[in-house]
Amino acid sequence: MKPSSSDPPDPSDPHQARLMSAVMLALMGLCAAVYFLLPNRGAFFTHIWAWVLSWR
Amino acid sequence: MGMMPSFMPRIDYTGLLWVVALSALTYLPWLLFWLRTELRWSEVLLAAYLCNVVQIIGLQVALGLIGQLYAMPLAVATFVCSGIVLWQAVRLQRRRASRIGTGEPTRWRQLRWRQLIDAGREIGHSRVSVLLLGLLGANLLWLLFLACIFPPYAYDEFYYHMPIVATIIQEHTIVPPDSAIPYIQAYPRFSELLSVWNSIFLHRDTFADLAQVPMLAMGGLALYIIARNAGAMRRWAIACAALWWFCPIVILQANTTYNDIMLGGWWACALAFALPNSSRESHAAQDRRQGRPVLVALAGGLMLGSKISGQVHVVALALLLLYLAWQQRSAWRITFKQIAGWMGMVAITGGVWHVLNAIQWGNPFYPIPIRVFGVALLPGDDYLMNSIIGGAAEQHVAHIPTLPLRVLSLWFDLGNGYEIGAPLNGFGPLWPIVALPALVLATVWAWQRRDFLVHGLLLIAAMLLILTPASWTPRYSLALVAIGALALAKLSAVFTARTQHWVAGAMGGLSILSLLLTTDHLYFDVPRIRKFTALPDAQRIATQWDPGSFGATYQWIEANTHQGHITLAYDGVTLVYPLWGYGFRNRVIYVRPNDTRPYFDDLQTAGVNYAVVNKTWPSAKALQQDARAHVAFDGPDDLIVFTIQQP
Numbered sequence: 001m002k003p004s005s006s007d008p009p010d011p012s013d014p015h016q017a018r019l020m021s022a023v024m025l026a027l028m029g030l031c032a033a034v035y036f037l038l039p040n041r042g043a044f045f046t047h048i049w050a051w052v053l054s055w056r
Numbered sequence: 057m058g059m060m061p062s063f064m065p066r067i068d069y070t071g072l073l074w075v076v077a078l079s080a081l082t083y084l085p086w087l088l089f090w091l092r093t094e095l096r097w098s099e100v101l102l103a104a105y106l107c108n109v110v111q112i113i114g115l116q117v118a119l120g121l122i123g124q125l126y127a128m129p130l131a132v133a134t135f136v137c138s139g140i141v142l143w144q145a146v147r148l149q150r151r152r153a154s155r156i157g158t159g160e161p162t163r164w165r166q167l168r169w170r171q172l173i174d175a176g177r178e179i180g181h182s183r184v185s186v187l188l189l190g191l192l193g194a195n196l197l198w199l200l201f202l203a204c205i206f207p208p209y210a211y212d213e214f215y216y217h218m219p220i221v222a223t224i225i226q227e228h229t230i231v232p233p234d235s236a237i238p239y240i241q242a243y244p245r246f247s248e249l250l251s252v253w254n255s256i257f258l259h260r261d262t263f264a265d266l267a268q269v270p271m272l273a274m275g276g277l278a279l280y281i282i283a284r285n286a287g288a289m290r291r292w293a294i295a296c297a298a299l300w301w302f303c304p305i306v307i308l309q310a311n312t313t314y315n316d317i318m319l320g321g322w323w324a325c326a327l328a329f330a331l332p333n334s335s336r337e338s339h340a341a342q343d344r345r346q347g348r349p350v351l352v353a354l355a356g357g358l359m360l361g362s363k364i365s366g367q368v369h370v371v372a373l374a375l376l377l378l379y380l381a382w383q384q385r386s387a388w389r390i391t392f393k394q395i396a397g398w399m400g401m402v403a404i405t406g407g408v409w410h411v412l413n414a415i416q417w418g419n420p421f422y423p424i425p426i427r428v429f430g431v432a433l434l435p436g437d438d439y440l441m442n443s444i445i446g447g448a449a450e451q452h453v454a455h456i457p458t459l460p461l462r463v464l465s466l467w468f469d470l471g472n473g474y475e476i477g478a479p480l481n482g483f484g485p486l487w488p489i490v491a492l493p494a495l496v497l498a499t500v501w502a503w504q505r506r507d508f509l510v511h512g513l514l515l516i517a518a519m520l521l522i523l524t525p526a527s528w529t530p531r532y533s534l535a536l537v538a539i540g541a542l543a544l545a546k547l548s549a550v551f552t553a554r555t556q557h558w559v560a561g562a563m564g565g566l567s568i569l570s571l572l573l574t575t576d577h578l579y580f581d582v583p584r585i586r587k588f589t590a591l592p593d594a595q596r597i598a599t600q601w602d603p604g605s606f607g608a609t610y611q612w613i614e615a616n617t618h619q620g621h622i623t624l625a626y627d628g629v630t631l632v633y634p635l636w637g638y639g640f641r642n643r644v645i646y647v648r649p650n651d652t653r654p655y656f657d658d659l660q661t662a663g664v665n666y667a668v669v670n671k672t673w674p675s676a677k678a679l680q681q682d683a684r685a686h687v688a689f690d691g692p693d694d695l696i697v698f699t700i701q702q703p
Contacts, residue, residue, distance in 0.1 A: 014552075016550065017550055017551065017552045017555075018552065020497065020501060020547070020550045020551060021550075021551050021552050021554075021555035023497060024493055024494070024497055024547065024551065024555065024559065025555065025558065025559075027492075027493030027496060027497065028489055028490060028493050028559070028562065030493075031488050031489045031492055031493055032485075032489045034468060034488070035468055035469070035485055035488050035489055038468060038469075038470070040470070040471075040472050043472050043473070044469075044472060044473060044573070045573075047473055047573075048572045048573065048575075051575070051581075051582070054581070054582040054583075055582055
């Protein structure tokens with residue numbers, strides 16, 4: 001997604017901003033991996049599909 | 057109903073209109089009242105909601121204390137109170153306009169439409185914000201539909217939340233009668249009073265589960281305000297609010313009479329008005345003029361009166377206020393005086409249950425026993441404390457040794473699927489994937505900038521986690537969500553615009569996932585939704601909801617108490633609520649067995665027609681041995697019904 005003209009201004013320290021952004025995205029990726037790869041996740045998500053199908 | 061187009065769900069639209077109109081009657085005057093201040097629109101909406109709830113609860117408490125909690129006096133008191141608020145709003149606005157001078161347009165005319173238009177433009181440009189608000193709107197409509205077609209349906213609702221509501225409506229007082237369910241007697245009941253409000257005028261529970269749905273929106277609005285005060289732009293603040301709006305346990309509890317989301321929501325409201333605004337110099341005098349300390353106190357009072365752990369939250373809030381005063385370098389003497397005054401306001405707003413408990417049990421903090429070095433100063437109830445602390449829930453986390461590990465691992469949703477009382481999950485994917493990294497990063501970043509607000513709040517959160525029973529369960533630690541929103545808001549100043557887009561985009565996707573995971577849960581399977589959509593309102597009752605749990609005995613009672621004026625007594629019955637029947641038709645009381653007199657005599661004296669007792673309890677044996685008591689129904693479940701002939 002490209003930033004538009006109504007975006008918030010970039011922070012005054014671009015180096016720190018890039019570093020913090022990278023760390024945040026890395027942490028999010030790590031936490032997402034843990035969350036989605038937990039052993040019980042299969043049952044967690046297949047419920048949704050069964051529920052959607054049951055409306056037919 | 058007969059004129060209803062076929063595509064419209066079968067809902068009692070007239071009743072719904074009544075409930076909405078009465079709530080609007082109390083809300084709108086407060087909206088006008090707060091519009092005269094310098095608070096922002098979002099703050100005005102939240103302040104009006106807070107005052108609206110305090111008015112609804114306050115009037116019921118006042119009438120309930122004198123035993124006059126009937127529909128008509130409550131309606132009259134509401135009209136009078138709302139009229140006074142409206143009159144005050146107009147009077148204060150006129151006075152303000154005359155002080156400013158006639159040249160300047162008054163706030164009534166301005167109503168700060170410009171602020172709303174700007175907000176609309178900024179939010180409209182952000183696809184993620186539009187998506188999140190659209191999802192919120194769709195979810196609110198879905199919850200409204202569910203709340204309208206289903207009766208109260210969750211275990212604790214049958215066990216004590218709805219019996220509290222029904223008892224208050226039956227007895228017209230908030231002073232609890234004798235009960236076998238200790239929660240009914242020693243439990244803060246503000247949340248239940250909101251369901252009383254939704255039920256007392258129609259004299260049925262059709263909309264009882266609708267009472268807390270507004271908190272789903274308002275808790276998020278509080279997070280939005282917290283984020284805006286921390287300097288976030290509107291679109292980022294909406295992403296912060298999503299932490300609450302799409303938190304599964306919040307969604308699941310919104311259409312019940314459980315009170316966890318009320319506690320977490322009031323905490324967020326308190327923070328919304330307590331935390332400093334980073335875009336302006338915070339002046340205590342200005343804050344006072346805007347009414348912020350009063351609003352924080354009202355939120356504190358609502359916490360105190362909604363749940364036993366609200367007491368700990370109030371202490372945490374007082375510590376936060378002390379911390380903020382220290383940050384602003386206020387004089388200690390003045391600070392302590394202000395905090396003492398604030399605590400007084402909190403006690404007046406929410407301390408009514410403490411007064412009743414002190415009178416009834418000799419301990420305002422009942423059922424918490426007050427002990428010093430093992431010596432009991434004030435009596436408590438250890439059985440009740442154990443059930444509150446969740447001894448049964450403890451077994452789920454016995455393999456996780458420490459509290460920090462338990463809290464952290466449960467943030468990742470260890471259980472299989474969501475449910476209202478789930479001990480092992482509830483925060484959903486947004487919390488571990490977005491809020492947890494934000495908390496870590498904000499802690500480090502703010503430390504470098506010598507901005508210790510997040511750290512102060514995390515210390516207070518740690519205190520809450522240590523002092524709140526079973527705090528590792530997400531539904532008991534919803535206060536954390538507001539702190540996560542603050543951390544995320546703080547980081548908006550440091551991320552590149554592109555990162556903000558990515559994070560917000562990820563939050564949009566995770567919010568959709570949260571909604572899907574929450575919609576698909578065990579209570580509302582498709583056959584049940586189809587069945588209840590077709591049922592007339594009078595048949596939307598527990599025996600239809602769950603014939604497995606409410607079997608033959610409940611069905612016999614339902615079929616044999618239609619003539620009205622029936623009094624039922626119970627003993628050894630856990631799920632009491634269905635005994636009231638549709639429209640709170642029956643009178644349900646507890647008659648405590650007494651060793652010195654035959655139980656039958658006590659039941660007869662109390663005017664009981666049927667006694668519903670557990671077969672294994674001494675009261676059942678006493679009635680079986682009494683020739684005057686006849687077995688009316690001996691079902692295959694644990695219960696037996698006796699006819700008590702009146703002389």
